[in-house]
Amino acid sequence: VLVSEVKVLPVLLKNLQDPEYLFSDQISTILSNLSRHEKTCRTVFKVLQDEVGLPKLVEILCNESYNKKAKLHYLGPLLSNLTQLPEARSYIMDPDRCVIQRLLPFTQYEASVTRRGGVIGTLRNCCFDHSHHEWLLSDNVDILPFLLLPLAGPEELTEEENEGLPVDLQFLPEDKKREEDPDIRKMLLETLLLLTATKAGRQALKQKNVYPVMREFHRWEKDVYVAAACEKLIQVLIGDEPEQGMENLLEVEIPQDVEEKLQEAHTKEQEELGKEEERLRREEEEKKKCEQTD
């Protein structure tokens, strides 16, 4: 299968670049599927680099009207899959270029859940590299507002809280809507959580008043899984600083038995969340029944 792929890919990629090509959407979905698993992803990436180059792919993705006949939304997930490879990530986060900055506005791209989700997935993968966190949170990229905006709502915060917020989150209009897709909301929260791995990151998020935004978000959130992710983030934001030597949460060494316990706890949590969800669903149904009989 791999071998035949290699022959097919160059052709696909060449057509993808053609702004007039009719089937570019299908190509995008094919590529997106092919790049899901690491091994095939590597192949796709290699051919991509040879034929098209990652820069061009990003350019096409960021240009809404590249191909009048195809939407090309699936380039989002394609990019997201590609960023599981460190080479792809290091290109996207190249400090001498302006690549990731172009992707940021797409966190609120309303026209397509797929593209939006793909971009956010890309950002999340990038945040696994904590060596880049400082740069990502700096003015050169300023990733934070773009992650928070989809989670922010129209609620008014106190003047003090408002002052500390990033500029893009101040004075949001009354009709501000939050991200509709719960999976995307969860991804955003995971990304934010990743950014709290380093001490500098935690400080940055605390300073920029991420907590009040999360507080309001938690009040609004109905999905149990997303709420749980939110709670984890809040916990880090309001909790104490970890002890010396453990400042980088992603690098902390977890002893075997602790790891096992954590895994157990996680499974248990997931079970409980599932039950909670069931309970809520049943409540909703009960409510509906009551309303019908009245």
Add this chain to the structure above:
Amino acid sequence: MASTDVQDDSDDGMDAFMDKFKSQRYKNAFSEKNWEQEFNKIPMFMKTAPEEIDPKQYPELACLQSIIHDEDRPPEEQAQSLKDEGNAYFKEKNYKNAVVAYTAALKKCGDQELNAVLLTNRAASHFHLGNMRSALNDAAAAKKIKPDHLKALIRGAQCCMELRNFSGAVQWCDEGLKAHPTDNKLRELRATADKHKRAAERDARKAKAKEKKLHGEKEALLGAIKERGIKLFQPMNSCPEGSEGEGDDECPSAGIAQLNLDTLSSLEVTGAQVFLDEQGTLHWPVLFVYPEHQQTDFISAFCENNSFGDHLSVMFGEELPPWDTDRKYHPQNLQLYFEDEENETLYQVDPNMSLIKILQHKRYFFTILGNVDWYWILILVLNSSFMKFKQSV
């Protein structure tokens, strides 16, 4: 140096010439005083060039100029030397002359490459002169000729920034980054422009929110006034026809309808305004007029639940005002009236009634007189001569 006569080729002449130096004094030598001046006249040693070159004073310079600007030279060469001239002026920060030079060069030049450079340079000169629009135009023209000309792209973005067109600046940077993806200056410019753009968006949202809040407050105020059934009257806008009888009721409401938020804003001009406090009580500015002594007192925030009696006992209770020469203005001697403008009568006011009840009097119209709107009230001494005067009217 000393000008020489026609030189002889013969050695004799030379020898004789050389002998002269031994005997004659050197004429026209530089002295301590004038050597700097003299040096300055020589083109090669000039520190600064004179603005205008008078051929009589500076013959050598004039010569050089005419060589440079010789019309017979091919136009590219002319353009090139004009460009050099412009660059020289630019270095000296003489941007005005630089523009002139570049413009002249552009006229001569046919080569597009050179044109792009000239336009970019001229753009830079305009930029430093503060002529942002001209600079932007030049940069755009340069970009048209050579879309990847880095300096033009940077300059264009900078001009947009100065003109506060931050989205434009970002666009210029993006175009630039397409051609020069790793250029630091472009990248930094873009980050700055983006930041300013988002700050400007925030400021716009802030202004809108403020305006909305103000609007809401005014509406609440208007609502409270209407709720209390206080009639409003605007003398400028005459009531519609049929203002007798039922018209009486219509007229006030027409008055109210016309009292829109714009006229309420005139309240702020005077500094004294009706306002609604947190408990939902209105406070009114009230002018006390004492026609007998031609004095006035002004209370800027008269709570509607208070009565005049309350205020009078404070104002006239302990000490009588200095203008009350007859010492008659004791609270119990005072009578209060408000004027019914339409009927031109005075209505007496019970000092123990709260302000709100008085305002609700069916013949009381809260008048908006141009920029001034406050409730005004006449205060007179009981049985005074003025009263008799009023009654006779």
